[in-house]
Amino acid sequence: MRFLFRFRFCRRLAPVALLLLLLTFSAQAQVAPAPSPLLRELIIRTDTARAALSRQLLPVQGEARLTFPYQQDDETAELLIYPRVWRPQAPPRLRRSADFILLDSLTAVGNQYYRTKIRFRDLTAARFLQLTFTQAADSVGRPALTQTVPLLPVTRTTLELHPNDTELFIGEEKVFDLTSNHPKNVRVSAEWTRGQDIDYRLSQENGQLRLHVLPNVPGSRVLTVRPQTERPFLVENGRRLSYALAPLRQEFTVKASRLRFLSVDKKELTLDDFSRRQGVEIILDNGRSFELKRTYRIEDQEEAGGALMAELFTRQYLTNDRVLCWLRVYNPHRQTDSYLYIKENDLPRYITNFNISPKTSIATVQVRHRGGDWSPNLAVNPGETVDVRLEGESLQKARLHFEDLTVIPSDSSVRTERAVVYRVQVPVTIDKRRILIFNAGQPTGYALTVKEFQRPHPLDFVAVNFGEGPRVVSRLSGPVLYGRVISDVVFSFNPNGLDTDQQLYGKQYLSFDIRTQNSKGELLEMRTLDNVVICPGDNSVRAAFYQDKQCQVGNLSLNNLLSARKTYDLDDWSTISITIRHNPSQYQEAGFTQKLELVLKRRLKFDIDVSFPGGLLTKYKGEASYTSFGGISLAMLGQLSFYHPEKINRLRPYKIGAGFVALNAFDLSKNGGNRDLGLVILGSVYPTRREAKLTFPLYLGGGYLLSTGKPFFLLGPGIGVRL
Numbered sequence: 001m002r003f004l005f006r007f008r009f010c011r012r013l014a015p016v017a018l019l020l021l022l023l024t025f026s027a028q029a030q031v032a033p034a035p036s037p038l039l040r041e042l043i044i045r046t047d048t049a050r051a052a053l054s055r056q057l058l059p060v061q062g063e064a065r066l067t068f069p070y071q072q073d074d075e076t077a078e079l080l081i082y083p084r085v086w087r088p089q090a091p092p093r094l095r096r097s098a099d100f101i102l103l104d105s106l107t108a109v110g111n112q113y114y115r116t117k118i119r120f121r122d123l124t125a126a127r128f129l130q131l132t133f134t135q136a137a138d139s140v141g142r143p144a145l146t147q148t149v150p151l152l153p154v155t156r157t158t159l160e161l162h163p164n165d166t167e168l169f170i171g172e173e174k175v176f177d178l179t180s181n182h183p184k185n186v187r188v189s190a191e192w193t194r195g196q197d198i199d200y201r202l203s204q205e206n207g208q209l210r211l212h213v214l215p216n217v218p219g220s221r222v223l224t225v226r227p228q229t230e231r232p233f234l235v236e237n238g239r240r241l242s243y244a245l246a247p248l249r250q251e252f253t254v255k256a257s258r259l260r261f262l263s264v265d266k267k268e269l270t271l272d273d274f275s276r277r278q279g280v281e282i283i284l285d286n287g288r289s290f291e292l293k294r295t296y297r298i299e300d301q302e303e304a305g306g307a308l309m310a311e312l313f314t315r316q317y318l319t320n321d322r323v324l325c326w327l328r329v330y331n332p333h334r335q336t337d338s339y340l341y342i343k344e345n346d347l348p349r350y351i352t353n354f355n356i357s358p359k360t361s362i363a364t365v366q367v368r369h370r371g372g373d374w375s376p377n378l379a380v381n382p383g384e385t386v387d388v389r390l391e392g393e394s395l396q397k398a399r400l401h402f403e404d405l406t407v408i409p410s411d412s413s414v415r416t417e418r419a420v421v422y423r424v425q426v427p428v429t430i431d432k433r434r435i436l437i438f439n440a441g442q443p444t445g446y447a448l449t450v451k452e453f454q455r456p457h458p459l460d461f462v463a464v465n466f467g468e469g470p471r472v473v474s475r476l477s478g479p480v481l482y483g484r485v486i487s488d489v490v491f492s493f494n495p496n497g498l499d500t501d502q503q504l505y506g507k508q509y510l511s512f513d514i515r516t517q518n519s520k521g522e523l524l525e526m527r528t529l530d531n532v533v534i535c536p537g538d539n540s541v542r543a544a545f546y547q548d549k550q551c552q553v554g555n556l557s558l559n560n561l562l563s564a565r566k567t568y569d570l571d572d573w574s575t576i577s578i579t580i581r582h583n584p585s586q587y588q589e590a591g592f593t594q595k596l597e598l599v600l601k602r603r604l605k606f607d608i609d610v611s612f613p614g615g616l617l618t619k620y621k622g623e624a625s626y627t628s629f630g631g632i633s634l635a636m637l638g639q640l641s642f643y644h645p646e647k648i649n650r651l652r653p654y655k656i657g658a659g660f661v662a663l664n665a666f667d668l669s670k671n672g673g674n675r676d677l678g679l680v681i682l683g684s685v686y687p688t689r690r691e692a693k694l695t696f697p698l699y700l701g702g703g704y705l706l707s708t709g710k711p712f713f714l715l716g717p718g719i720g721v722r723l
Helices: 002-030 273-277
Strands: 039-045 051-053 059-062 063-068 075-081 100-102 108-111 115-122 130-135 145-152 159-161 168-169 173-181 196-203 210-214 217-227 228-233 240-244 248-255 269-270 280-283 297-298 310-318 323-327 340-342 347-352 355-358 361-368 383-393 399-401 417-427 436-438 442-450 462-463 481-482 488-492 508-517 523-535 576-582 593-600 606-611 617-620 634-643 651-663 675-687 699-706 711-722
Touching: 039 063, 051 063, 051 210, 059 240, 059 347, 075 130, 159 248, 168 210, 196 269, 210 217, 210 699, 269 273, 269 323, 347 606, 355 436, 361 436, 361 442, 399 417, 417 576, 606 651, 634 675, 675 711
Parallel strands: 063 145, 168 248, 269 355, 481 593
Antiparallel strands: 039 051, 039 075, 059 063, 075 115, 100 115, 108 115, 130 145, 159 173, 173 210, 196 210, 217 248, 228 240, 280 323, 297 310, 297 340, 310 323, 340 347, 361 383, 383 417, 399 436, 436 442, 462 488, 508 523, 508 576, 576 593, 606 634, 606 711, 617 711, 634 651, 651 675, 675 699, 699 711
């Protein structure tokens, strides 16, 4: 019968499945093919269950997720990983995640699958749980693969209600304990239901689920609680997810209130030795049946045998139909816990309510700066607005006061019995190192410490002078070409440029890294100067608190730091590199860095060049034309070279020089009578290759022959040798 039912069911779904298959093929034809998956199969095994990727996939919010059952929040599971393609040289890897701990590495089992073990962390609270597998490319050329498997843990949650008492009174809240195998998985709410015969809400405290009920209509009433879960469970043989637990139904007998409520003029009472022995004077509504000079017992339950909360002693009647009493308290009580019953001979006569709390005590104090987290470090800065959280007992009635600080009202302020949060502003002119915290005028033993600001300031307060007057280092971008001798590099500081009325930065701890290089880029000297302390000037409101012997006074000279070669002794095109940065060990945030690069620029260069002009055309005075091409001559010239004005250490392709030329110096023929020595002024065109020793220039110029006493002009190429 079961086989026949499945067969008929499949026949009915066959057209729908065929239509879905056609739509899938059509969508795949329009979308680019997805990369082949990494996994052929994935199995998650726990102590009591087994889930497979090929079987336990369910759609959740448009995404297929692998569902697996769990019993504990820190469930330990074994993963069996079946890759689609077995790559011994590139096995799959499981990426680490904050949602689980990898207990074992992936181990190959035969040539079929890999096995590993993980332990999940808080499965009930974890969101967007997933496993990501990667596989690197191998030598065969198969590409790297990545596959993410979304997970959805499911668990069977039970919830039961077994009340000991089913009697309720209108307007009286009653709390029942609920029994569950997964208390954290039951969804709780701080809001009551509305408009029912018995309103309710669910809460959880220290792992215990509680049902709060508040009756509204007398009589026999049925309460129906419809709880929800955080993690779903499977229904319909694992084909659907459900978050709704079975409703809890309980019948209660609701009665009208029998006792008269008496109000007290004091709603907050402190449990201490004075209130326990001497008592506190209170004014209570007249109960009509009170007897003066008599002690009444106050308990926390209507039935006999309740815990003694306080004793009430009636003293005298007042004209406004009230009674003056002494109240001695013995145990703590909160109004939200229950009513208090005034009893005579173990019989309740009236009800009342007030808080009995221990003496205010502070256990911990924490501070949160703007944009930060809570920290036990109680250091605050002048002019800063911070939040201060105090934790302890009976803080709701505390009268806390911060010495010399202003409390700023805030919507985010918290005030409960266990914790209070204040937003306070520290005056910018505060002159104390410790700010005491008082309660009702008495020191609590806690204090905030005042610490000066120590934040990195932009380096616009540092100026450098290398011969053109002080210049702000933060405005110098790129290399600075300087065409004269640098007698010294002097750093000056502007302490008045640090603190302002709106912004306080405090001391600035700087370090200087200094390097000098020659024109070839070879290192000449390197120096590092650490912890140069610049303190804010007299314009700062905190100037008196920055006084320190470490503060830099006066300017900083670079020549006092250099030992090998001073700045005035550096050669042409030498480089002075100076890096100014904040010392990172002195700050909790990243500082500023500025690099200064000074280059000794030159316009001209004088060299002695030896060249061998060949094939010169010469024209002597009195002759009508140039002579024929001569032989190889020898020239020794003192030449002026010209540097490019916008480039570093780059020559222009022309030179001007003067010197001696030995015409046809290497002509050893018999008719070598054309040899002669002349004084010349030549202009030449040179290749601009750097550091070339052998060049082939072109010459143009004229001179005077010493032997014949004739002026002449010459033109021609040559071979140059640079010494």
